[in-house]
Amino acid sequence: MKIIEQARLAKEASLRLASTPLEQKNRALSSAVELIRQNREIILAENSKDLKQAEKGKLTESLYKRLILNDRKIDQLVAGIEDVIRLPDPVGRVQLERELDQNLVLTRVSVPIGVIGVIFESRPDALVQISSLCLKSGNAAILKGGSEALYSNRILFELLRRAAEETDARFKSSLQLVETREDITELLKLDQYIDLMIPRGSNELVKSIQENTRIAVLGHTEGVCHLYIDREADPQMAVEVAYDAKCQYPAVCNSIETLLVHGDLAAEVLPLLAEKLNMVELRGDERCRQLIKAEAATEIDWCTEYNDLILAIRVVDSLEEAVSHINTYGSRHTDGIITGNRDRANEFMQQVDSASVMWNCSTRFADGFRYGLGAEVGISTNKIHARGPVGLEGLTTYKFKLAGRGHLVADYVEGKKKFSHRDRQ
Amino acid sequence: MKIIEQARLAKEASLRLASTPLEQKNRALSSAVELIRQNREIILAENSKDLKQAEKGKLTESLYKRLILNDRKIDQLVAGIEDVIRLPDPVGRVQLERELDQNLVLTRVSVPIGVIGVIFESRPDALVQISSLCLKSGNAAILKGGSEALYSNRILFELLRRAAEETDARFKSSLQLVETREDITELLKLDQYIDLMIPRGSNELVKSIQENTRIAVLGHTEGVCHLYIDREADPQMAVEVAYDAKCQYPAVCNSIETLLVHGDLAAEVLPLLAEKLNMVELRGDERCRQLIKAEAATEIDWCTEYNDLILAIRVVDSLEEAVSHINTYGSRHTDGIITGNRDRANEFMQQVDSASVMWNCSTRFADGFRYGLGAEVGISTNKIHARGPVGLEGLTTYKFKLAGRGHLVADYVEGKKKFSHRDRQ
Numbered sequence: 127m128k129i130i131e132q133a134r135l136a137k138e139a140s141l142r143l144a145s146t147p148l149e150q151k152n153r154a155l156s157s158a159v160e161l162i163r164q165n166r167e168i169i170l171a172e173n174s175k176d177l178k179q180a181e182k183g184k185l186t187e188s189l190y191k192r193l194i195l196n197d198r199k200i201d202q203l204v205a206g207i208e209d210v211i212r213l214p215d216p217v218g219r220v221q222l223e224r225e226l227d228q229n230l231v232l233t234r235v236s237v238p239i240g241v242i243g244v245i246f247e248s249r250p251d252a253l254v255q256i257s258s259l260c261l262k263s264g265n266a267a268i269l270k271g272g273s274e275a276l277y278s279n280r281i282l283f284e285l286l287r288r289a290a291e292e293t294d295a296r297f298k299s300s301l302q303l304v305e306t307r308e309d310i311t312e313l314l315k316l317d318q319y320i321d322l323m324i325p326r327g328s329n330e331l332v333k334s335i336q337e338n339t340r341i342a343v344l345g346h347t348e349g350v351c352h353l354y355i356d357r358e359a360d361p362q363m364a365v366e367v368a369y370d371a372k373c374q375y376p377a378v379c380n381s382i383e384t385l386l387v388h389g390d391l392a393a394e395v396l397p398l399l400a401e402k403l404n405m406v407e408l409r410g411d412e413r414c415r416q417l418i419k420a421e422a423a424t425e426i427d428w429c430t431e432y433n434d435l436i437l438a439i440r441v442v443d444s445l446e447e448a449v450s451h452i453n454t455y456g457s458r459h460t461d462g463i464i465t466g467n468r469d470r471a472n473e474f475m476q477q478v479d480s481a482s483v484m485w486n487c488s489t490r491f492a493d494g495f496r497y498g499l500g501a502e503v504g505i506s507t508n509k510i511h512a513r514g515p516v517g518l519e520g521l522t523t524y525k526f527k528l529a530g531r532g533h534l535v536a537d538y539v540e541g542k543k544k545f546s547h548r549d550r551q
Numbered sequence: 552m553k554i555i556e557q558a559r560l561a562k563e564a565s566l567r568l569a570s571t572p573l574e575q576k577n578r579a580l581s582s583a584v585e586l587i588r589q590n591r592e593i594i595l596a597e598n599s600k601d602l603k604q605a606e607k608g609k610l611t612e613s614l615y616k617r618l619i620l621n622d623r624k625i626d627q628l629v630a631g632i633e634d635v636i637r638l639p640d641p642v643g644r645v646q647l648e649r650e651l652d653q654n655l656v657l658t659r660v661s662v663p664i665g666v667i668g669v670i671f672e673s674r675p676d677a678l679v680q681i682s683s684l685c686l687k688s689g690n691a692a693i694l695k696g697g698s699e700a701l702y703s704n705r706i707l708f709e710l711l712r713r714a715a716e717e718t719d720a721r722f723k724s725s726l727q728l729v730e731t732r733e734d735i736t737e738l739l740k741l742d743q744y745i746d747l748m749i750p751r752g753s754n755e756l757v758k759s760i761q762e763n764t765r766i767a768v769l770g771h772t773e774g775v776c777h778l779y780i781d782r783e784a785d786p787q788m789a790v791e792v793a794y795d796a797k798c799q800y801p802a803v804c805n806s807i808e809t810l811l812v813h814g815d816l817a818a819e820v821l822p823l824l825a826e827k828l829n830m831v832e833l834r835g836d837e838r839c840r841q842l843i844k845a846e847a848a849t850e851i852d853w854c855t856e857y858n859d860l861i862l863a864i865r866v867v868d869s870l871e872e873a874v875s876h877i878n879t880y881g882s883r884h885t886d887g888i889i890t891g892n893r894d895r896a897n898e899f900m901q902q903v904d905s906a907s908v909m910w911n912c913s914t915r916f917a918d919g920f921r922y923g924l925g926a927e928v929g930i931s932t933n934k935i936h937a938r939g940p941v942g943l944e945g946l947t948t949y950k951f952k953l954a955g956r957g958h959l960v961a962d963y964v965e966g967k968k969k970f971s972h973r974d975r976q
Contacts, residue, residue: 145901239934321934342935363957370959475952476570487955498649498972509664509746509948510767511936523934527900530912532788534795547923
């Protein structure tokens, strides 16, 4: 089938999905759990085909690891779907209820967005997770997985599709799989059918999607996150948080890449830091290097996402200078301050133009699960639609419904009637 | 100054604006009211230069009318700013407050978007209105008016700029004016500085902006709105609402272009309709033309926004057929149903994929003022970010703030601590 035809069918399905009750959506998800459990052996067999292919190819160690499915990973997949079943329905929430006049009542209700295009690399578990979230939120999804996971994706997709379509005819065609790189080029042109693109993978993937489509894109390209140690910081806390934010999991987007430290505290805090972070390669500015051993940082270091045990360090003379550095070199993802002074913390959190701003805690908390959003659809560095960690709410939009008894605008324009605009709580 | 430099300055200003208190924003707006009042004669003189120019040119009657400023229009301008002053601050609203764990508190707070690019045609009053809304919401704005209003725009811009900058240094460079058509091309490339584009004008203007930028665009290209008269409709109400929706102001986007009528009621309602709408040119399908006098409607009629006293009519056999017609040919703007049956109304309102859906009332109610949104930033047919009539809320995004006491992610990953995720109300 041609991609455009798949997208058209997904669009049609999305109109039916919008009025599918929660019960049916959860039944379809339960059925997916059943089918995955029953077909465990087949899934593993298909996955081993991908692994065999990968051994011959040139997959990196970490990509190969992500590709592997085993019993434990399948259990996690199933547990993930069960988590989604337990989430409340994101659709049908009344966001506003307002009497415009007697018997003329406006409501604003959450509804699915429509058709979501998802592009992900390697990990076949991403297919299951994002499909469950789309199904729960009443969206149709067009899925494009990495070619290295071809067989794994096909079997998982087939099980999910069957679970949905056998539960309720309304789900027919609501999940679509596309497989080739050329298909992506086609997908990105279909803004008449696809409402939102979610790329999941490397910064390069996200950037290339953003640059080649007019469809809205939910995702973050980079996580150049900062920790600023203020002159009123507790040095011990500062070092502990810096260690957590850099070393607990350096490969992820919400770990820090640059540490800014106030000049008044630098002589005290930097030696402590160098000791605690002794496994980290430090790159400092001039003033930093007068205090501790570090490579010389260049302009490029300030805007680099290392995703590794490397940390750039700069000594600043004021909170303003720290804020200005972050707004200049950062990626508007997550940035934190350590200070004992609430006013200075508020100033920092207000002026730093990032999706998440932290005070006296680790940047690593910026995450949908830790924020209690139930499930993470993605993290967004956009300001439009959804920002920061995005939960199921990010897969919904809203609709205005107005109910009257033959009300005419002419009566209000001519002054015969007046609006009351009374909100109902 | 080069456009890119103007945009860079606007971006810088936007970071300062984010923490400007309501009081200062309102003082700047009050000062604008004063300055416009004091400079009424100068404004009229500058406007007359534009009018003189226009007389020589080839401006249409309606564009010429929109260009005119007079005492009454200036009073309206001033009243418009005073309305904006009375609106509550859209910035700093706490949307979520959640204890993640003891002394680890997450808040989600509304913040300005940043830099808004506004492109409008002809009407110099649009410059004042949109600048006031941007100022109130703490956004910087880059304004491009129509060249036919060059002198009027310059003087109004200058007064607003002075009002803002003399009130508070933080407003410096927050309003920028650009003047030539080539400047638009430049603006549309500056997605590193501009967060949202708002085109105000013809469908063609909006479409051309959407097609030529990667910046998010708030606006609607077309308003192909429908009224469906169900088989359980009160014929009298149906005809009254159809009259209001078509004739009360046919040139606007929320007036109807196509009427769908259920076959069971067509013989009764269509003759009544033809009588009441006798000033309207009717274009019907075969079954319609067997009942009343009408031109033959073609496929093109179903997707045309007439913006005029022309109405396409189609007889359908079911609610499903009506919904399908609307989802196929409509522009997802505003569509209504007339029916005495609540279940059928709900079905229609759920399945029609439009920003506003109406039951037993006129589509003409779809409007920011009538919906009680305080001010209308625009009407959006997008699903991403803002949909339907958009108030000041549409000029904001949000930010997550997390405050702790040295909290580390490692403690939660290692199981030493657990999240409580308790919402505060």
